[in-house]
Amino acid sequence: MAKRITWHYxxxxxxDLIPYSKNPRIITDQKLQEMEKSFDDIGMAQPITINRDGVxxxxxxxxxxxxxxxxxxxxxxxxxxxxxxxxxETVVIRLNKTLIVTGK
Numbered sequence: 001m002a003k004r005i006t007w008h009y010x011x012x013x014x015x016d017l018i019p020y021s022k023n024p025r026i027i028t029d030q031k032l033q034e035m036e037k038s039f040d041d042i043g044m045a046q047p048i049t050i051n052r053d054g055v056x057x058x059x060x061x062x063x064x065x066x067x068x069x070x071x072x073x074x075x076x077x078x079x080x081x082x083x084x085x086x087x088x089e090t091v092v093i094r095l096n097k098t099l100i101v102t103g104k
Contacts (some may be wrong), residue, residue: 005087006080009047011073014066017048018055020092027061035065047075049095052082058095 044066048059056063066074083091 005083007077008080010076010078012050012054012076014063014071014074016054017050017063017074017076018053019060019063020056020088022089022092023056023060025060025096027064031061032065032068035061036068039065044075047077049077049091051088052079055088057088057091 044062046059046062048062049057051057063074
């Protein structure tokens with residue numbers, strides 16, 4: 001059995017983050033407006049989740065809104081090792097599934 005992945009926070013330049021090529025969500029202008037309002041109301045309460053190479057696994061709308069605002073640094077949730085393609089896909093599915101279920 002592989003060692004359990006441990007996650008930690010790192011501050012990253014927004015310009016070093018890379019959108020996940022298989023992200024199934026479409027980020028519309030309306031979604032970005034909603035994200036901007038959320039940032040204004042409560043700030044960025046949840047970090048962007050990335051792989052060690054900077055590929056975004058969760059938080060594309062947050063990423064695009066921060067890019068739009070010309071943000072410099074952003075808090076990211078990062079694994080202690082590079083994830084495999086299968087692990088990346090699992091993280092993307094599980095985080096989105098959790099967000100969808102709890103977002104009702």
